[in-house]
Amino acid sequence: MIFFLQMLVTGIVVGSIYGLVALGFVLIYRASGALNLANGEFVIIGPYICLILMTAYKIPFIFALFITLIFSAVLGLTVERLVIRPLQNAPVVSVIMATIGLSSLLGGAVHMIWGHQTRTFPQVFPPTPINFSGIIITPVYLWSFVVVIVILILFSIFFKFSKMGIAMRAVADDRHAALSMGISVKYVYAATWTIASVVAAVGGVLLGNINGLSPTMAAIGLTVLPVVILGGLDSVLGAIVGGFIIGILQNLAGGYLDPLIGGGLKDVVPFIVVLLILMLKPYGLFGSRTIERV
Amino acid sequence: MGCLVVEQLKGCDKVRNLFVRETGNYKTSYSNDMKMFGTTGAKIKALLIVIVVLSLPLYVTNYWIGLLTLCAISAVGAIGLNILTGLTGQISIGVGAFLGVGGYTSAILTSTYGLSFWISLPIAGIVTALIGGLFGIPALRLKGLYLAIATLAAQVIILFVISRWDSLTGGTAGMVLSRPTIGEYTLSSNTGYYYLCTIILLLTVMYATNLIRTRTGRAFLAVRDRDIAAQIMGINLFKYKVMAFAISSFFVGIAGALLAHYTMIVSPELYSFHVSIEYLAMILIGGLGSVFGSILGAAFITLLPVSLGSLIDVMAGFMPELYQLFSAFKDFVFGAVIILFLIFEPGGLAHIWLNIKKYFKLWPFSY
Numbered sequence: 115m116i117f118f119l120q121m122l123v124t125g126i127v128v129g130s131i132y133g134l135v136a137l138g139f140v141l142i143y144r145a146s147g148a149l150n151l152a153n154g155e156f157v158i159i160g161p162y163i164c165l166i167l168m169t170a171y172k173i174p175f176i177f178a179l180f181i182t183l184i185f186s187a188v189l190g191l192t193v194e195r196l197v198i199r200p201l202q203n204a205p206v207v208s209v210i211m212a213t214i215g216l217s218s219l220l221g222g223a224v225h226m227i228w229g230h231q232t233r234t235f236p237q238v239f240p241p242t243p244i245n246f247s248g249i250i251i252t253p254v255y256l257w258s259f260v261v262v263i264v265i266l267i268l269f270s271i272f273f274k275f276s277k278m279g280i281a282m283r284a285v286a287d288d289r290h291a292a293l294s295m296g297i298s299v300k301y302v303y304a305a306t307w308t309i310a311s312v313v314a315a316v317g318g319v320l321l322g323n324i325n326g327l328s329p330t331m332a333a334i335g336l337t338v339l340p341v342v343i344l345g346g347l348d349s350v351l352g353a354i355v356g357g358f359i360i361g362i363l364q365n366l367a368g369g370y371l372d373p374l375i376g377g378g379l380k381d382v383v384p385f386i387v388v389l390l391i392l393m394l395k396p397y398g399l400f401g402s403r404t405i406e407r408v
Numbered sequence: 409m410g411c412l413v414v415e416q417l418k419g420c421d422k423v424r425n426l427f428v429r430e431t432g433n434y435k436t437s438y439s440n441d442m443k444m445f446g447t448t449g450a451k452i453k454a455l456l457i458v459i460v461v462l463s464l465p466l467y468v469t470n471y472w473i474g475l476l477t478l479c480a481i482s483a484v485g486a487i488g489l490n491i492l493t494g495l496t497g498q499i500s501i502g503v504g505a506f507l508g509v510g511g512y513t514s515a516i517l518t519s520t521y522g523l524s525f526w527i528s529l530p531i532a533g534i535v536t537a538l539i540g541g542l543f544g545i546p547a548l549r550l551k552g553l554y555l556a557i558a559t560l561a562a563q564v565i566i567l568f569v570i571s572r573w574d575s576l577t578g579g580t581a582g583m584v585l586s587r588p589t590i591g592e593y594t595l596s597s598n599t600g601y602y603y604l605c606t607i608i609l610l611l612t613v614m615y616a617t618n619l620i621r622t623r624t625g626r627a628f629l630a631v632r633d634r635d636i637a638a639q640i641m642g643i644n645l646f647k648y649k650v651m652a653f654a655i656s657s658f659f660v661g662i663a664g665a666l667l668a669h670y671t672m673i674v675s676p677e678l679y680s681f682h683v684s685i686e687y688l689a690m691i692l693i694g695g696l697g698s699v700f701g702s703i704l705g706a707a708f709i710t711l712l713p714v715s716l717g718s719l720i721d722v723m724a725g726f727m728p729e730l731y732q733l734f735s736a737f738k739d740f741v742f743g744a745v746i747i748l749f750l751i752f753e754p755g756g757l758a759h760i761w762l763n764i765k766k767y768f769k770l771w772p773f774s775y
Binding site for chain 2: 143148149197200201204206207208210211212214215216217218219220221222223225226336339340343347379381382385386388389392393396
């Protein structure tokens with residue numbers, strides 16, 4: 115029972131980070147209808163900056179994080195301006211392909227600048243695990259969970275009440291109608307990419323604190339795809355809930371089935387889930403169904 | 409210029425000067441329009457290309473023959489993918505795994521069961537087509553993004569099965585293959601294998617160009633342009649989507665088997681997600697929906713690392729540490745090339761080629 119609960123808790127925590135990274139996907143999908151396959155690279159660039167600031171320049175974590183977030187915002191803006199905006203009127207497939215190219219480009223750049231070895235973060239969160247009657251949680255995990263919940267609440271409020279959030283929803287709904295109502299679509303796109311990039315960096319810093327940092331971590335960009343599909347591509351809540359479900363399933367499968375077939379199942383389970391979801395409920399748990407007209 | 413009457417046009421066609429290109433498009437019947445080689449010039453051009461391609465080993469070094477073989481193999485796979493993505497509009501990012509299915513099928517049949525390469529090659533294609541069709545079934549309900557993710561799932565799941573099914577596939581260690589033989593003669597030299605691959609490429613090109621001209625090809629195009637409209641016009645969406653997946657996977661499987669027998673080894677990491685991206689880049693850079701573009705794109709992507717390698721050889725004089733960064737540098741340039749093509753030349757190399765041709769058609773009097 116303790117084993118089960120431990121797996122469950124780890125799953126929830128890992129899932130919360132998945133949710134955070136998935137949020138980046140959802141934001142961009144909502145605004146532009148495209149999938150940002152370079153999200154994984156956005157996730158790893160942030161923590162690298164943070165790490166370098168902390169180790170090479172001895173800047174305290176909280177300031178380093180602040181600078182990282184600003185850097186990520188600029189990165190998101192630059193990418194939107196240089197890559198996405200020229201493709202604004204291109205078919206969605208082109209935009210997806212461009213983000214694949216972007217992921218190759220950014221991945222190559224990270225590799226060239228910082229090498230391929232795994233780096234560990236300096237101690238930010240206290241290392242002593244907290245023991246909840248047998249279930250062990252490290253503070254990093256607890257923090258990630260809290261951060262994700264806070265961000266989820268913030269975004270729900272943002273989309274519901276702020277002018278920008280409503281503009282974003284309008285653009286997501288119908289770009290041309292939004293344009294004719296006086297919403298600057300360019301501005302909304304730029305804001306979306308900025309926010310998505312910042313969210314990805316937050317997720318990356320948390321992940322870096324848990325696992326250490328290496329270019330292979332960018333694979334999370336693909337691991338998280340099942341999460342968005344499960345939750346529904348355009349649902350913020352879906353991203354978070356999907357994150358939890360996939361995280362838990364992954365850990366349970368890893369804990370119970372891996373010993374039977376010799377490991378490696380953790381990375382595959384999300385994709386088996388996604389195939390089932392796509393066949394049974396293509397719009398995910400919370401995604402909105404689109405009606406197509408000729 | 410007086411050839412407005414049909415009879416006169418036909419007469420003109422027979423006595424045409426080979427070195428003068430026609431300036432207009434005088435097609436008078438549907439079958440005339442659909443002709444593969446409309447003019448004598450086109451026939452001669454096609455023949456010349458075949459002769460040049462087949463005679464290349466006579467005056468090119470062995471190293472280049474090896475590279476050209478790789479180009480030809482990738483071109484077969486790229487044409488396959490282009491049938492799916494370019495013609496039918498179904499994006500697939502699981503090509504790598506399907507290459508793997510082809511390679512492994514041939515490896516298992518030849519190495520474990522001792523079958524001849526000539527039997528295992530078509531079987532590899534058929535098995536890949538079956539599996540491709542299977543993963544194509546979700547395409548009925550999915551499109552665009554969702555389909556891309558379904559094919560990504562196919563990639564991950566197939567690779568997982570390959571690397572875990574130790575008894576059949578040799579697990580992560582992979583398998584060793586041998587080169588095909590014709591009677592007593594083994595195609596162990598680059599040149600022999602080059603001929604094999606180019607002949608298969610020629611057959612693939614012929615099939616693909618013909619496919620576009622048939623009912624099936626037109627149905628594919630209709631599905632790509634607007635699948636609901638196509639359905640209303642009586643095209644069986646399920647049949648044609650699954651068919652596109654199967655046909656495309658067949659060629660990808662053939663390419664996988666050819667590649668496996670060329671490198672003489674198969675192992676799971678040869679068929680990673682990165683390979684899928686490379687193939688997508690090939691058809692994108694080459695030109696979506698264009699057979700000729702697929703070949704250009706395949707050559708471009710295959711030769712890109714080679715030319716980067718020689719570039720680095722030059723630059724290493726100033727920066728010796730560049731050698732360690734080679735793979736990262738390759739990724740970087742690869743990504744940049746994809747983005748630049750998407751932004752500045754969405755039609756791909758095939759479109760650039762058309763533009764050049766158009767320019768020289770009336771050269772030097774282009775007005």
